[in-house]
Amino acid sequence: MKRACLISIASLAALLATAFGAAGAAAAPADLDASFGGDGIVEVEGPAGLTFPGEAAARMAIGPNDEIYVLYSSYPACEPPFDCRVELTVARYSADGRRDTAFAAGPQLTVKQDAFQHKFDLAVGADGKPVVVATDESGGGLTVARLGLDGRLDPGFGVGGLAQRTGTHAIENTGGKPALAIQPDGMVLVAAEGGRDTEAGTSELLLARYLSTGQLDPGFGSGGEAVLTLRGRSRPNAVLPGPAGTIAVAAPQCCLGGSPLFGGGFNVARFLSNGQPDPGWPGGGAFFNPVSPGYDGSIEAATLAPDGKLIVSFEEGSEMRSTVGNLVRFMPDGSLDPSFGAGGRTTAYAAVGGADPDGLAVDSKGRIVGVGWAGRVSVFRLFPEGGPDRTFNGGRYLVVPYGSNKSTPYQVALQSSGRIIALGESGGFGSKGFGLIALHGGTDRTKCLGKRATIVGTANQDEILGTPRRDVIAALGGRDKVRALGGADLICGGKGRDTLLGGPGRDRVQQDPVRRRSR
Numbered sequence: 001m002k003r004a005c006l007i008s009i010a011s012l013a014a015l016l017a018t019a020f021g022a023a024g025a026a027a028a029p030a031d032l033d034a035s036f037g038g039d040g041i042v043e044v045e046g047p048a049g050l051t052f053p054g055e056a057a058a059r060m061a062i063g064p065n066d067e068i069y070v071l072y073s074s075y076p077a078c079e080p081p082f083d084c085r086v087e088l089t090v091a092r093y094s095a096d097g098r099r100d101t102a103f104a105a106g107p108q109l110t111v112k113q114d115a116f117q118h119k120f121d122l123a124v125g126a127d128g129k130p131v132v133v134a135t136d137e138s139g140g141g142l143t144v145a146r147l148g149l150d151g152r153l154d155p156g157f158g159v160g161g162l163a164q165r166t167g168t169h170a171i172e173n174t175g176g177k178p179a180l181a182i183q184p185d186g187m188v189l190v191a192a193e194g195g196r197d198t199e200a201g202t203s204e205l206l207l208a209r210y211l212s213t214g215q216l217d218p219g220f221g222s223g224g225e226a227v228l229t230l231r232g233r234s235r236p237n238a239v240l241p242g243p244a245g246t247i248a249v250a251a252p253q254c255c256l257g258g259s260p261l262f263g264g265g266f267n268v269a270r271f272l273s274n275g276q277p278d279p280g281w282p283g284g285g286a287f288f289n290p291v292s293p294g295y296d297g298s299i300e301a302a303t304l305a306p307d308g309k310l311i312v313s314f315e316e317g318s319e320m321r322s323t324v325g326n327l328v329r330f331m332p333d334g335s336l337d338p339s340f341g342a343g344g345r346t347t348a349y350a351a352v353g354g355a356d357p358d359g360l361a362v363d364s365k366g367r368i369v370g371v372g373w374a375g376r377v378s379v380f381r382l383f384p385e386g387g388p389d390r391t392f393n394g395g396r397y398l399v400v401p402y403g404s405n406k407s408t409p410y411q412v413a414l415q416s417s418g419r420i421i422a423l424g425e426s427g428g429f430g431s432k433g434f435g436l437i438a439l440h441g442g443t444d445r446t447k448c449l450g451k452r453a454t455i456v457g458t459a460n461q462d463e464i465l466g467t468p469r470r471d472v473i474a475a476l477g478g479r480d481k482v483r484a485l486g487g488a489d490l491i492c493g494g495k496g497r498d499t500l501l502g503g504p505g506r507d508r509v510q511q512d513p514v515r516r517r518s519r
Contacts, residue, residue: 027440028476029381030393031459032400033419036438037097041402044434045099047074047089047107052432057118059411060423060436061130066095066415068436069130070423071122074107085110088120090130090147095415097436104151111136111143119177125186129154133180133190142178144190144210158214163188179249181239186212191236191249194227205234205251205269205286221275228277230267231288238302240310243332245273248310250302265290266299266314268330282334289328291316300325301370303360305384308332311368313348313357325349325356325372327386341386348372348397351388352380355397359412359422363441369420371412377403377424379412379439390455390471391444394464402426402435418442448474448492449510457482457494466503475500 027033032040046052058072074087089106093099111134113119120134129146136143146157153161178192187209194204205228209220216224228234230251240248251267269286270278277285291314301313310330325348329340336344348357348370355378357370366384371377377400381392388395403424411423418441426433446453451472457464459477466473470487475494482491484503491500492510500509 028446028456028458029389029391029440029442029444030379030398031440031476033438033440035096036419037436040438041400042093042097042436042438044070044072044091044436046433047072047087048105052427052434054427054430054432056432056434057120058423058425058434059120059122060413060421061122061124062413062415062421063092063124063128063130064126065128066417066419067100067128068093068095068097068421069122069124070434070436071120071130071132072434073118073120084112084114086113086120086134088132088134090122090132090151092130092151093436097438102150104147106151108132108147108151108153109134109143109145112138117177121178121180123180123182123188125182126184127186131180131182131188133178135178135192142190142192142208144188144214146188146214156213163210163214163216177235179236179239181241181247183241187217188212189239189241189247191239193234193236196233201232202229203232203234204228205230205236205249205267207239207247207249207271207275209275219274221271226271226275226277228269228286230269230286232265232267234267237299240302240304242270242304242310243308246278247271247273248302248304250299250310250312266312268310268312268334270334280333287334300356300358300372301360303362305329305362305366306364307366309337311360311362313360313370315356327351327357327368327370327382329386339385346386348380351382351386352395352397355380358410361412361414361420363414363418365443369412369414369441371410371422371424372397373403373410374399375404376400377410377422377435377437379420379422379437381441390467391446391453392456394455394457394462398439398458400424400437400439402437414441446474446476448472449490449508451490453492461496470505 053075056073061069070091087107088109092103113135124130131146133144144163145161146154148154158164181189190208192206194206196203207226209217211217234251237250249269265288270281272278299314303311312328314326328345329337331337355372355374357372359371361369368382371379378397380397381389383389403426413421420439420441422437424435444456446456453472453474455471455473457475461478462480464482466484468486472490474492475482475498477495479496480498483501488505489507
């Protein structure tokens with residue numbers, strides 16, 4: 001192994017330019033964006049300035065002008081006979097994280113559901129109006145509401161802002177939350193689990209479409225509702241409007257009551273724009289994706305790439321075996337994408353370390369951004385082919401200094417600038433908090449010894465590991481440790497006392513010419 005060098009790059013711009021080029025002084029992808037809230041993290045303000053109860057949950061959506069909407073729940077005191085209600089509030093934040101006080105304070109909606117179920121979702125249309133869907137035991141199974149730009153219930157939607165549910169199919173109130181999306185034309189898509197047949201091991205996936213006026217769309221399915229019978233449970237995780245008006249729905253787990261009788265796996269369905277099952281999709285509109293033998297499978301997140309490919313994050317696990325987080329990508333025809341990972345599938349652990357993705361987004365370059373939990377909120381980025389993006393925190397998952405548990409799924413979204421916004425959770429039993437976390441995204445252009453860096457650290461303390469191939473490694477801020485492997489590598493330190501370790505190749509190391517140290 002080559003010598004190890006402790007270096008300290010002075011803060012002079014000339015030296016920075018020598019090491020990195022002009023881009024080296026700028027923030028890199030995965031750095032907290034200090035222009036968002038002053039330090040990159042904004043705490044969501046609780047109901048009426050109070051702390052969130054331990055049972056609270058939250059959802060997030062990005063508006064057409066990069067504004068951020070947060071839907072959160074709170075629970076008034078519930079006395080016998082325990083006919084309890086859940087209050088839902090939508091708050092609006094500017095693109096840079098400032099609470100919009102002109103947006104009406106909530107709660108804007110009250111529904112009847114178990115406080116621990118968290119059965120609601122949020123989406124925002126091209127007009128900037130947020131839509132909320134929630135299971136409601138006193139509202140025909142579902143309540144769908146739209147708010148105006150002022151934060152009050154929109155009188156132009158349904159009756160007083162509430163869509164009147166007139167569908168004929170039952171809604172399952174004991175399962176997971178409904179899923180929501182808004183089409184570019186303003187129509188609202190809502191997916192939920194319908195009736196179940198426990199003996200047959202099947203359940204109904206219900207997809208309803210509402211006109212922008214709040215009435216069920218008579219041209220969709222049957223009277224505004226499309227129904228598919230799926231193997232096992234049909235609890236929807238995501239509704240994803242796609243190319244040519246198609247609509248994909250990912251249903252997270254197969255087995256009724258967790259029984260392996262019917263095998264482990266998950267369902268993916270696709271509908272045509274008129275609500276009929278898509279005959280070009282495997283299974284004539286819905287197919288079952290099995291997981292490894294002996295495991296149960298559940299979808300954690302799903303998203304569509306700009307090219308129409310469907311990316312699903314799912315977990316495999318059992319009581320006797322550990323849980324494994326996986327990513328799989330399907331082609332627009334429903335077949336596995338052979339260009340992704342190994343035959344269309346990869347594991348997040350193998351790619352970026354121990355962070356199972358609970359939320360996914362795809363940027364304009366096709367890179368996959370995921371958020372999950374690794375002791376705290378963690379964020380990672382993959383190249384389109386499924387390999388780790390080493391210009392994002394050196395290719396490892398980034399642990400953000402926020403959050404401490406995993407009782408609510410995290411979300412991630414992208415603003416038009418490429419900035420990454422994640423929703424995280426802190427606290428736990430008794431009281432809870434929610435935070436909006438902003439990270440620099442985009443494409444890194446840092447240079448090391450005149451070459452564009454292929455592995456880039458962050459402004460914080462990093463441990464960066466090279467690859468067996470030739471690397472161009474740039475540490476940035478913090479007291480970093482860099483270890484190269486094979487290849488003729490270029491290695492540059494940053495603004496800190498770094499440890500730079502070469503590998504067996506013919507490496508070049510950029511040292512501080514003023515305070516050179518070696519050992």
